[in-house]
Amino acid sequence: MPTLYDKIWADHLIGEREDGQSLLYIDLQLLHEVTSPQAFAGLAQAGRMLWRRQANLATPDHNVPTENRAAGIDGIADSVAREQVVALDDNCRQHGVRQFDMLDPRQGIVHVMGPEQGATLPGMTIVCGDSHTSTHGAFGALAQGVGTSEVEHVMATQCLAQSKARNMAVQINGNLPAGVYAKDLALALIGRIGTAGATGHTIEYQGEAVRALSMEGRMTLCNLSIEAGARAGLVAVDDTTLEYLEDRPLAPSGSEWQAALAHWQELVSDSDAEFDSAASLDAAALMPQVTWGTSPEMVAGIEEVTPNPNQAADPTEADGIERALAYMGLAAEQPIADIRLDRIFIGSCTNARLEDLRVAASIVSGRRVASNIKQALVVPGSGLVKQAAEAEGLADIFTAAGFEWRAPGCSMCLAMNPDKLLPGEHCASTSNRNFEGRQGHGGRTHLVSPAMAAAAAVAGRFVDVRQWL
């Protein structure tokens, strides 16, 4: 009666350390330039080596510029950011770690690149010094975001020392209506259970709406697990998973593929598996979601209004609502569809895969970005997504509509690179966090699906994309 999480945990459990922590064997560590330099430095300081260099895969993503990419590292105007990318290069060379560097077409956001290359496989344990590592759970892999000390720990020992999380089942029944996507599912769930709703848990997403999602959709859903507080998110392996993986460059082939299949097909929770907690959602009843505040749980449907702090459950919540409305420049009970926008960002590890760009392009095709929009950016998740989107004409659709078509990276999701909001600007963003200042000092972020961001670009304010299909 084990759950999927129990099975992966047991498969990687080495045993207990003397202090009682469990040692969990880690199959893959993804590295990027922001959270790895201190870990590499720590290794050097202690005179330690990588335990297993072929278990590490690196690419720069967080602060790479999305323009002038042909110039490579020399194209990074910010000398401090450049130093980080140079450090990643040096560290990878020195330790023999494989890296897709800034000039490599496979470079991209770690959580887009890993699955795309087939580096992410079912049943694996994966870590990365980035909280959105939960993305890889879409493949039935236990993927956890960790801090830099743990990055160094995995580099040196190939293990995580941790205690087991609890199991949470999220059941999503029904079929998603047209114009409503995995992003809306995830935001609605976070709105329901809160950003601490799954703290201490590994979520397994179940139900017909999850089974019906493509791998891209499942990645979006698992990506946002961390915004519900979860340690990790999981989706059980099925034919959709296997079809995606077959023939990926780093996926097994031939007899190894056959051997792997036999194992992967066991990667589902037993029918009588017991979960410590549960939540459910009816996909069929959902409408497009828009965040109005400064936490992903501050979300409403497109036909709804912002909340009134007077109706909050307790003073702490009321204070949070009031503060968020003030920061966002919104009134209580203001219709979501009244929110006017200044910038549009289509990108990030949440929503910058080919499927996301296809949906957005289908909305903007033959239309123009509204005159009040100062900038509309499309930042593909990887160089390969960019190439594919260009080959099928999506880039032309975006540029004809007035979008800027950029090179891959995290970009305006966290605005470590030059792409950012100015104080007071409202942005419809397909990213994952609407925290104060996240996309730029004083910037106001509204999280939405790619379709909603595309429609908002054309209308200049939020509109119900279901009416545009």
Added chain:
Amino acid sequence: MKAFRRETGLAAPLDRANVDTDQIIPKQFLKSIKRTGFGDNLFDAWRFLDEGDIGLTPNERRLNHRFVLNQPRYQEAGVLLARRNFGCGSSREHAVWALLEYGFFAVVAPSFADIFFENCFKNGLLPIRLDEALVDDLFGRAQGDGGLELTIDLEAQRIELPDGGELAFEVPSSARRKLLDGLDDIGLTLAQADRIRAFETSYHQRRPWLKRGVGASEAAAP
């Protein structure tokens, strides 16, 4: 890592829920390749009215006098009192480095986000979970006249209040041991290196497709 046994300090009340790590240390300061230099930019967007960047020192900045940590009475605070779900969001360990460097040795809140909670113990910052009603009471005292000085005894898992009162707390036993002895986490695991190696060998026999890994850089080290 420095050992943590018993520390005394003033409590500063940060009265808002869901404080995320983007607020604790904003992204522009993550470009550093070091573990130090973050204390000046703790809660940067709340402590200062102007936008901060690497290289600007606090005395070149416009202070937000309304922010709690800027009030003269909380200048020497060592304990941060916070509300529920403290440290949510990004996994950046820089948030913990910034809190420590600023001068905090403990954070007391009703709940913490998982990754932040783990990161604290790796660096000697003590996250203490207390019931919401107890935290409420501490807020009241810290905001009152004279402030609130707390002594935190990790060995006894006890907070000592100025009026002689005591509050019991619990931290995971493995983390507590590590903090008390200032142990090197990696060293602790490497003491099991033979066991890890044996596991790895049998694991790769069971899962042969994972043995090869993702390859190595062309300029691979020997």
